[in-house]
Amino acid sequence: MRIKSYRQTSVVATSFILATALFSFSPASLAQNTSEPNAQIVAEQAGERWFNRMATALRELNFEANIVKAQGDRLQPLLWMHGRHDDGLEVELLMQLNGPDVRILRLGDSTSYYFQPNNNAYSLNSDVTFGLLPAAFYQTFAQLNEDYQVLLGSGARVSGRDAQFLRLVSRDNSRYHYGLWLDRDTGMLLKMQMLTPQGDVIEQLQMTSFTLRNELPVSLNDLRGVQRPPRLYDQATAAPQFAVKANWIPSGFELQRQNSRSLYETNLATDYYLYSDGLTEFSIYITPTSEQTLPELAWQGPESIVNVRYDRYAVTVVGKLPAATLTRIAESVGSKP
Numbered sequence: 001m002r003i004k005s006y007r008q009t010s011v012v013a014t015s016f017i018l019a020t021a022l023f024s025f026s027p028a029s030l031a032q033n034t035s036e037p038n039a040q041i042v043a044e045q046a047g048e049r050w051f052n053r054m055a056t057a058l059r060e061l062n063f064e065a066n067i068v069k070a071q072g073d074r075l076q077p078l079l080w081m082h083g084r085h086d087d088g089l090e091v092e093l094l095m096q097l098n099g100p101d102v103r104i105l106r107l108g109d110s111t112s113y114y115f116q117p118n119n120n121a122y123s124l125n126s127d128v129t130f131g132l133l134p135a136a137f138y139q140t141f142a143q144l145n146e147d148y149q150v151l152l153g154s155g156a157r158v159s160g161r162d163a164q165f166l167r168l169v170s171r172d173n174s175r176y177h178y179g180l181w182l183d184r185d186t187g188m189l190l191k192m193q194m195l196t197p198q199g200d201v202i203e204q205l206q207m208t209s210f211t212l213r214n215e216l217p218v219s220l221n222d223l224r225g226v227q228r229p230p231r232l233y234d235q236a237t238a239a240p241q242f243a244v245k246a247n248w249i250p251s252g253f254e255l256q257r258q259n260s261r262s263l264y265e266t267n268l269a270t271d272y273y274l275y276s277d278g279l280t281e282f283s284i285y286i287t288p289t290s291e292q293t294l295p296e297l298a299w300q301g302p303e304s305i306v307n308v309r310y311d312r313y314a315v316t317v318v319g320k321l322p323a324a325t326l327t328r329i330a331e332s333v334g335s336k337p
Contacts, residue, residue, distance in 0.1 A: 053187035121229035248332035282319025
């Protein structure tokens with residue numbers, strides 16, 4: 001009898017649920033539910049168009065700008081100039097205005113770094129200026145689409161100019177997120193924030209002045225013929241020698257370089273691996289524990305660092321990623337397959 005009563009109650013309850021469900025899925029409700037994914041798609045498509053417009057502006061515009069880069073309490077003002085010669089050759093100059101005289105000059109795909117007063121200088125084969133913006137900002141969003149999504153936000157004002165806000169979000173929360181403010185007239189990047197998955201700002205860059213030029217800025221005219229420092233080559237060509245490696249890498253990251261080297265100043269024998277997803281990168285250093293005496297640690301910031309020990313090895317992972325992600329990479333180190 002109890003079973004029969006339960007079944008009767010169950011039938012009544014099921015009928016009520018079905019009736020409620022049918023009522024809730026009215027045409028108006030269906031239209032509302034359908035519009036939500038459509039709104040997301042529209043926001044992503046608009047975000048991609050703005051991102052691609054920024055990439056074009058970074059390559060094509062003639063401009064002079066003053067910017068401030070902030071990491072925690074540290075502020076660094078910079079002078080940034082960019083332009084194109086009539087034959088299409090890109091010229092970019094970045095000057096550090098506080099502290100040591102550091103200048104970065106890029107002509108096409110050759111970038112030179114000058115450091116005073118030590119008079120150290122070298123050149124790299126690169127068509128972006130490392131240390132200012134992620135290399136992926138100079139390219140279309142298509143290469144980032146698998147691991148990031150870019151969403152159109154609201155309007156704002158930055159340094160007296162109307163701006164469009166974009167959110168660049170990691171799809172799996174294993175990476176930092178970015179906030180981008182782009183000039184509505186030109187698509188130029190006016191402000192950037194790098195944020196943890198929890199929303200804490202750990203690095204930001206903002207223009208304080210922006211002057212658009214019709215032609216190459218005068219200060220860049222004569223740099224084409226300036227004497228360039230020697231090209232820096234990677235002298236370490238030996239393959240990694242230790243019997244361990246990282247067995248987990250976040251999706252989208254590809255191995256850019258691997259070798260065995262002696263670390264500068266310490267001369268520690270080290271296996272080195274460099275990975276990049278186009279927007280950010282991280283490095284893995286594997287050293288015998290008998291020679292590396294760093295304690296185990298995990299620090300999160302603009303350049304996070306994690307140091308752990310595995311068997312007879314010390315594993316150090318450094319990069320613009322959350323400490324939790326670097327820790328997972330470091331703790332995955334084990335015997336090579």
